Amino acid sequence: MSSDDLRATRLEKAQRLTELGFTPYAYQWDISHRAAELQQTYTDLAAGEEVDVAVSIAGRIMNKREFGKLAFFTLQDESGVIQLYLEKKKIQAGMEAIDANAFDHLKQLTDLGDFLGVKGTIRRTEKGELSVYVSEYSILTKSLLPLPDKWHGLTDVEKRYRQRYVDLIVNPEVRETFRRRALITTAIRRYLNEQGFIEIETPVFHPEAGGAEARPFITHHNALELDLYLRIALELYLKRLIVGGFERVFEIGRIFRNEGISTRHNPEFTMLELYQAYTDYHGMMDLTEGIVVDAAQTVLGTLTISYQGKQVDLTPPWRRATMHDLVQEHTGVDFSQFSTLEEAIAAAKAIGLTNLDTCDAIGNVLNEAFEQRVEETLIQPTFVLDYPVEISPSPTPPRPKTRHRRTL
Numbered sequence: 356m357s358s359d360d361l362r363a364t365r366l367e368k369a370q371r372l373t374e375l376g377f378t379p380y381a382y383q384w385d386i387s388h389r390a391a392e393l394q395q396t397y398t399d400l401a402a403g404e405e406v407d408v409a410v411s412i413a414g415r416i417m418n419k420r421e422f423g424k425l426a427f428f429t430l431q432d433e434s435g436v437i438q439l440y441l442e443k444k445k446i447q448a449g450m451e452a453i454d455a456n457a458f459d460h461l462k463q464l465t466d467l468g469d470f471l472g473v474k475g476t477i478r479r480t481e482k483g484e485l486s487v488y489v490s491e492y493s494i495l496t497k498s499l500l501p502l503p504d505k506w507h508g509l510t511d512v513e514k515r516y517r518q519r520y521v522d523l524i525v526n527p528e529v530r531e532t533f534r535r536r537a538l539i540t541t542a543i544r545r546y547l548n549e550q551g552f553i554e555i556e557t558p559v560f561h562p563e564a565g566g567a568e569a570r571p572f573i574t575h576h577n578a579l580e581l582d583l584y585l586r587i588a589l590e591l592y593l594k595r596l597i598v599g600g601f602e603r604v605f606e607i608g609r610i611f612r613n614e615g616i617s618t619r620h621n622p623e624f625t626m627l628e629l630y631q632a633y634t635d636y637h638g639m640m641d642l643t644e645g646i647v648v649d650a651a652q653t654v655l656g657t658l659t660i661s662y663q664g665k666q667v668d669l670t671p672p673w674r675r676a677t678m679h680d681l682v683q684e685h686t687g688v689d690f691s692q693f694s695t696l697e698e699a700i701a702a703a704k705a706i707g708l709t710n711l712d713t714c715d716a717i718g719n720v721l722n723e724a725f726e727q728r729v730e731e732t733l734i735q736p737t738f739v740l741d742y743p744v745e746i747s748p749s750p751t752p753p754r755p756k757t758r759h760r761r762t763l
Contacts, residue, residue, distance in 0.1 A: 362499050368464045369497040375460060376453070379497040384472035387411040391434035397477055397485055405478040410487055412437070413472040413495060415524065417502075421462055427486075430471060433530070439471075440478055440486035449474075449490035461492060468498030468524075512618055535654055540607060542653040543627065546646055552603040552629060557592035559585060559609070566590035569612040572622075585611040589628040597630050605629035640738050644671050647736070665734050677741040682724045685732065690721045718743025 356364075369379040388410045400406065414432035424443040429436055443458040450457035465471065472495050478488040503525050515522040522529050544554065562581070564571035566588030576583050589606045596604045611623045631638070651658055651669050658669040683689045686706050693699040699720040700711050708727055714720045721743055733739075
């Protein structure tokens with residue numbers, strides 16, 4: 356059945372609900388508990404036991420199993436999932452004044468993806484599944500499109516990123532990632548505030564694109580008849596705040612770069628930039644270490660985390676080493692001893708390095724050695740110091756004004 360046919364069928368069910376006196380798009384439902392809260396509170400309830408406590412929950416129907424006068428739905432709210440134990444005599448007794456065929460209508464007119472509010476008591480089935488033993492229900496939102504197949508799920512990476520709301524529905528672990536990200540940014544703000552920093556929002560539109568090397572998005576200010584650039588970094592205005600007399604400033608804000616796009620690179624993303632007076636890069640390393648350690652301890656409660664099968668220990672102090680020392684450690688070659696580019700390239704080729712044709716300085720060769728032999732080995736947190744000046748961003752000349760108008 357096509358998506359259009361499925362949608363038409365669900366619209367017919369919504370119309371049928373309206374005719375029966377239900378509201379297929381209700382506005383309100385009083386919630387007393389969350390699924391995870393119930394699972395935790397009644398974790399020791401024995402199989403076959405029931406607790407006469409009134410609960411009211413709401414969520415999305417993720418699964419349906421029907422057996423004549425019995426049915427079992429899986430309901431998912433923001434916190435997790437719980438089973439609904441649906442028995443015809445129980446629901447008929449609870450909703451007789453509203454709908455004499457409430458149980459049948461629940462089975463026939465609901466679909467996976469619908470939002471449902473239920474009231475009832477707590478019961479653990481003979482098979483050990485904690486359930487809400489439903490006495491009343493209300494269809495809160497009729498879903499018009501089906502969820503991805505429950506067996507195969509949503510596996511298309513591009514679709515997961517383009518339709519995040521669907522990804523969040525069928526992959527609950529993604530919601531946890533969103534939740535942790537929010538907690539991390541909250542922890543960073545709190546930590547920086549405690550260190551005497553102040554967060555200041557700086558302009559998004561810039562008369563000149565600067566602060567980093569990236570292609571900007573261009574828009575046009577009609578009232579001023581002026582082309583403007585969406586910021587590619589937070590740097591410029593934050594530094595001006597330091598010039599103006601602030602001593603510690605930061606911003607967590609969106610920036611925009613009109614370049615390639617992939618699942619690992621988005622044209623708009625969030626950046627943290629901070630600046631403080633009266634310190635050097637050693638002080639900034641101390642601050643960076645403190646931010647990460649505090650966020651990990653606050654959000655995860657531990658400084659040892661697992662990432663892509665590797666154990667990462669964030670316990671301070673973190674290692675600090677120069678690029679020269681790290682390259683020598685992993686290749687046996689000390690590039691600081693070479694006085695000519697030819698010597699450096701010859702030594703690099705001798706240890707099997709490639710992509711050396713574009714290297715026009717010893718610093719470039721050193722960087723190739725670092726990227727090819729060292730970078731992937733840095734599992735534990737490490738500050739890499741003394742990058743060669745040849746790979747440091749150089750000032751770029753002002754971009755010419757353009758009359759090409761692009762509205763974002």
